[in-house]
Amino acid sequence: MALLSLTAALAACSENAPPEPDAAALAYQKQLQEQLIRAQPGDVITIPAGVHPINRGLSLTVSGVTLRGEGMDKSVLSFKGQLQGAEGLLVNASDFTIEDLGIEDTPGDGLKINEGRNIVIRRVRTEWTNGPDEDNGAYGIYPVQVENLLLEESVAIGASDAGLYVGQSRNVVVRNNRAERNVAGIEIENTFDADVYGNLASGNTGGILVFNMPDLPQPGHSTRVYKNRVIGNNTDNFGAAGTPVASVPAGSGIVINSNDRVEIFDNDIADNDTANIIISSYFATGYQGTREMAADYDPYPETIYVYGNRFSGGGSSPDGLDLKALKVAMFGLNGSFPDVLWDGYANPDKVDADGNLLAEHAICIDNGDAEVLNADLPNGSDNIVVGAKQHRCVHDKLPAVVLAAPLQ
Amino acid sequence: MCARQVAGRGAGGAIAISMRISLACKLLLLSFLCGCESAPPEVRLFPADQPPAMLSEWGVVFARDDHLALNTDVIPYELNAPLFSDYALKLRTVWLPAGSAAIFAADRELEFPVGTIISKTFHYRKASDWRSDFNSVDYAAQEEAANSVPPLDLSRHVLLETRLLVRYAEGWQAFPYVWNAAQSDATLEIAGDLKQLSLHKDGETQLVNYVVPDVNQCGGCHTPDHSAGDLRPLGPKAWQLNRRFAWWPDEANQLQHWSRHGILQDAPDLPPTELDSVQARARAYLDANCAHCHNPAGAADTSALHLNIGAPLDRNFGLCKTPVAVGRGSGDLNYDIYPGRPDESIMVFRMRHSDPAIAMPELGRGIVHTEGVALVGGWIAAMDGEC
Known part of the structure; x- marks a missing residue:
């Protein structure tokens, strides 16, 4: 009898237990953890080719370390079945380089770098291998509060928030990456002095986002988005409500929200079904609530400069009933929104007698025959205006971001 | 050395008594009390880059006679608001080098002297079907644990891990030790560990993937100033320690006892922390x-x-x-x-x-x-x- 109940208890236990990684995988995991813990400045930690199952969060806190695989599709850390850790690899260190590595299927974020200077992320792939899914982790590659960052030639697929996300950082170059089938392909948030160029953002809900959120230590400004391809970002929004990206309609090419001094030029922007470019304020996200906004937060997008982009298609099938109805009412069943949508919110302290933004704060669209739809949300869309002449202006161009030594 | 003995109220026979008297006294007494055990090692400090493989080598806490015992002048303490760790019970101790004292701080952790060793041993109450290869454990309320006193009865408790925080001149270092199945000692595991538990609580059984943090993860919590990046103890703050603890013989709170005992300086006479709302x-x-x-x-x-x-x-x-x-x-x-x-x-x-x-x-x-x-x-x- 005692033996029977014992066997039953064991059986019950094993049914509840998650699959056990095999001994070799556990041994490699432990080895890698120990390499990360014992690392000294100047060390290069190599990750051999192969798929390495990892069931705990990894972390690095030593500066001056390089983590290098044999290729983003060859050396893969697979976090499927991860039991603990809000990210796959968490780094709090400076002078850090990570390259030629794949990070797959983390329950939370893939690679998070929280505070550090002189960070290089090169040819790293973060992917949720099941494709877009609300249960995927939030961020693929997620540097936050870093200074002097080069993020290049990397790939992010399937993140339920942003594939490539740079937050609260300064002096940033994001170039020649590929972001596909994330909610946000590339997101630059509360960051200043960022150049985003040479990237491909396609099949996301929104292609490239430049956002400012309230209540954070650092407001963002001065981002250049150029020479990117932003194509067909029409995937249904699969992010959790309440997140900043949940307000992004499917079919958004480039979205500027509440950010200032943003320059968008020389991009190929095509077939984003809500609009190729959306310029909006925090008020349009629906999160404001009834409480007063933080006094130092500027919810208005200002000093925006769009020029020299190549637009095609887009705006033909906007996401959301309001936008759909608006589109049909104004442009007919087969018509399309113009290339740029603006919600119409302008800081009342920065407008002239006619309600137009003063020149230095203006939203300037100098892009051939591209037009702007001002949705006039502040007045319940009573006076929707379509055209280009109200936005025909120029700003001084932003200087290029210069990465500081040792990343030059 | 006898002058610094800790006069705690006993609960556990000869071992318990021997725990509360200094090493010199104990060496004299041991032969009378048990006559069967060698004296425990003295508490010993190791260089930050050469931690010993076995917990017992520190001599802070160790398994002996089916108990987890504390060395002489190792002082257990309790907190007003402990961190939740999957219902693990925790035995916290602090040891300071002879003649040294911590300095009171009002709004951060006490300032401990170089050489301080803080330990935290995570344990559970064994369930009736517990075996060395089947960690079946019963829930016990933290308050209940707070009113029990060391040494810990290992016939009733299973030890999972003991974490040490050691204060060096350069700062604090963390060392996670994982207890063996025989419960005789714990091994340094800088990569931490994962143990599966079957936890019985309120008539239900939960599977717990109990994670022993790796050394970096120790810093995931013990670095309250993330930019500075230095490890610090989190629990031993004045408001957390400002309570009575059954290990001490009277109603005075821990801060008062630490002051009387000479291991805390500059502590004002505070009314106990009231968490009454x-x-x-x-x-x-x-x-x-x-x-x-x-x-x-x-x-x-x-x-x-x-x-x-x-x-x-x-x-x-x-x-x-x-x-x-x-x-x-x-x-x-x-x-x-x-x-x-x-x-x-x-x-x-x-x-x-x-x-x-x-x-x-x-x-x-x-x-x-x-x-x-x-x-x-x-x-x-x-x-x-x-x-």
């Missing part, structure tokens, strides 16, 4: 469980959510605060704390989940702390206001 208990809980990251200098300052006990109760405490990089942790909700509506508060949602993508805190909790959810949820439910 739901709000006080909830804020103490949030401080202990969240504020090591969620403070204005912490790793989670990226979220601008500050839950330290001195933080103002405003938007940055979560009131009607929209999330930033929350991902699936939002639970489709808009506000961290929605006054009066715990079910619409992200804070409560994240406490109710154990999925690593959602759960808060991120480290050290694999299952839901029902009582913590009830406390924080109840506090939010009683709030007035709208978002």
Whole structure:
């Protein structure tokens, strides 16, 4: 009898237990953890080719370390079945380089770098291998509060928030990456002095986002988005409500929200079904609530400069009933929104007698025959205006971001 | 040395008595009391880069005669608001080099001298079907543990891990030791460990993937100033220690005993910490469980959510605060704390989940702390206001 109940208890236990990684995988995991813990400045930690199952969060806190695989599709850390850790690899260190590595299927974020200077992320792939899914982790590659960052030639697929996300950082170059089938392909948030160029953002809900959120230590400004391809970002929004990206309609090419001094030029922007470019304020996200906004937060997008982009298609099938109805009412069943949508919110302290933004704060669209739809949300869309002449202006161009030594 | 003996109230026979007298006295007494054991090693400090493989070599806590015992002048302590760690019970101790003392600090941890060793041993009460290869354990309330005193009876408790924090001239270092199946000693595991438990509580059985943190993860919590990056103890703050503990013979609180005992300097005579309202208990809980990251200098300052006990109760405490990089942790909700509506508060949602993508805190909790959810949820439910 005692033996029977014992066997039953064991059986019950094993049914509840998650699959056990095999001994070799556990041994490699432990080895890698120990390499990360014992690392000294100047060390290069190599990750051999192969798929390495990892069931705990990894972390690095030593500066001056390089983590290098044999290729983003060859050396893969697979976090499927991860039991603990809000990210796959968490780094709090400076002078850090990570390259030629794949990070797959983390329950939370893939690679998070929280505070550090002189960070290089090169040819790293973060992917949720099941494709877009609300249960995927939030961020693929997620540097936050870093200074002097080069993020290049990397790939992010399937993140339920942003594939490539740079937050609260300064002096940033994001170039020649590929972001596909994330909610946000590339997101630059509360960051200043960022150049985003040479990237491909396609099949996301929104292609490239430049956002400012309230209540954070650092407001963002001065981002250049150029020479990117932003194509067909029409995937249904699969992010959790309440997140900043949940307000992004499917079919958004480039979205500027509440950010200032943003320059968008020389991009190929095509077939984003809500609009190729959306310029909006925090008020349009629906999160404001009834409480007063933080006094130092500027919810208005200002000093925006769009020029020299190549637009095609887009705006033909906007996401959301309001936008759909608006589109049909104004442009007919087969018509399309113009290339740029603006919600119409302008800081009342920065407008002239006619309600137009003063020149230095203006939203300037100098892009051939591209037009702007001002949705006039502040007045319940009573006076929707379509055209280009109200936005025909120029700003001084932003200087290029210069990465500081040792990343030059 | 006898002058520095600790006069605790005994509960455990000869071992317990021997624990509370200094080594010199004990050497004399041992032959009378048991006559069968060699004396425990003295507490010994090792260089930061040469920690011993076995916990017993430190001589702080060790298994002996089916008990986990403390060495001479190793002082156990309790906190007012402990961190939740999957219902593990914790035996906390501190040892200071002879003749040295910690210095009182009002709003951060006490300033401990070089050579201080803090230990925390995580253990559970064995269930009736516990075996060395089947960690079946019973829930026991933390308060109950707080009223029990070392040495710990190993016929009734299973030891999982002992973490040491050691103060060197360059700063604190963390060393995680994992207890062996025989419960005779613990081995240094800088990569931590994962143990599966079957936890019986309220008539239900939960599988717990109990994680021993790796050394870097120790810093995931013990680095309350994330930019500075230095490890610090989290528990031994004045408000946390300011309570009585059954190990001491009278009603005086721990701070008073530490002062009398000569290991604490400059402590004012404080009335005991009163956590006599739901709000006080909830804020103490949030401080202990969240504020090591969620403070204005912490790793989670990226979220601008500050839950330290001195933080103002405003938007940055979560009131009607929209999330930033929350991902699936939002639970489709808009506000961290929605006054009066715990079910619409992200804070409560994240406490109710154990999925690593959602759960808060991120480290050290694999299952839901029902009582913590009830406390924080109840506090939010009683709030007035709208978002």
